Amino acid sequence: xxxxxxxxxxxxxxxxxxxxxxxxxxxxxxxxxxxxxxxxxxxxxxxxxxxxxxxxxxxxxxxxxxxxxxxxxxxxxxxxxxxxxxxxxxxxxxxxxxxxxxxxxxxxx
Amino acid sequence: xxxxxxxxxxxxxxxxxxxxxxxxxxxxxxxxxxxxxxxxxxxxxxxxxxxxxxxxxxxxxxxxxxxxxxxxxxxxxxxxxxxxxxxxxxxxxxxxxxxxxxxxxxxxxxxxxx
Numbered sequence: 001x002x003x004x005x006x007x008x009x010x011x012x013x014x015x016x017x018x019x020x021x022x023x024x025x026x027x028x029x030x031x032x033x034x035x036x037x038x039x040x041x042x043x044x045x046x047x048x049x050x051x052x053x054x055x056x057x058x059x060x061x062x063x064x065x066x067x068x069x070x071x072x073x074x075x076x077x078x079x080x081x082x083x084x085x086x087x088x089x090x091x092x093x094x095x096x097x098x099x100x101x102x103x104x105x106x107x108x109x
Numbered sequence: 110x111x112x113x114x115x116x117x118x119x120x121x122x123x124x125x126x127x128x129x130x131x132x133x134x135x136x137x138x139x140x141x142x143x144x145x146x147x148x149x150x151x152x153x154x155x156x157x158x159x160x161x162x163x164x165x166x167x168x169x170x171x172x173x174x175x176x177x178x179x180x181x182x183x184x185x186x187x188x189x190x191x192x193x194x195x196x197x198x199x200x201x202x203x204x205x206x207x208x209x210x211x212x213x214x215x216x217x218x219x220x221x222x223x
Contacts, residue, residue: 034211043199043214044152088152092210095140095164097203101151 003027006089006100015109019076023089023100026070033072035063036088038102044088048074079107112136115200115215123223124190130218132183132200140205141183142212143175147196158183159205190222 005024013019025033032051036044050056050063050072062075076083086102113134122128134141143155157165158177172194174186183200197219201212 032210041197041219043197043217046211046213049211090212095159095205096142096154096157097201097210097212098154099152 003093003098004089004091004100006103008101008103010104010106012106012108013079015079015081015107017079019079019105021074021087021103021105023072024070025091027093028070030091032092033065034090035074036090038086038088081107081109083107112213113200113202113215115218117218118216119219121221121223122190127188129187130185130198132215134181134202136202136213138202138204139180140203141177142201143185144199144201145196146199192222195220195222
């Protein structure tokens with residue numbers, strides 16, 4: 001099993017809908033998780049971090065963490081075409097930060 | 110000063126050339142990374158330096174040679190590259206050992222090998 005796994009997509013949602021992005025991880029000892037957004041040809045940009053079980057909300061974004069199931073998700077409410085990008089999940093493993101392969105999100109107007 | 114700065118932003122080099130990529134971070138972090146991202150492919154971790162010591166080398170060909178002279182600077186020395194090495198090279202930094210170990214990325218260097 002890979003350390004951090006994501007469905008590559010693409011995930012297509014209509015404008016205004018909720019986009020749900022999922023990530024699983026293998027190390028039960030992981031304590032922190034991060035979501036990055038990457039536009040084509042650009043560098044990844046941190047959008048959310050979460051450390052505790054439950055939900056964390058920031059504007060239209062909600063990160064959800066379930067340590068028992070080793071599952072972290074990102075919800076984007078009222079999706080906009082500008083949200084179309086690749087979303088990367090990441091978790092620290094020892095001395096490095098491991099990224100999933102990313103999920104491509106397409107928001108259709 | 111932006112958090113993580115990479116230079117140059119674009120580089121075109123021949124297969125016989127020698128060039129270097131530079132990364133500088135102004136965040137006070139103690140870990141720095143080099144990633145490679147080929148077109149429409151996931152991030153590939155190349156090297157990790159923690160406290161100026163190389164702690165990760167993911168089977169990267171010897172034509173890529175990293176150097177970390179201090180905790181704020183990271184270089185990637187390139188020589189006799191191949192066309193398949195054309196990619197976006199990303200530098201990142203984080204605070205290893207701190208709970209908030211998110212990484213911040215530079216803008217990247219778009220490398221084209223001709």
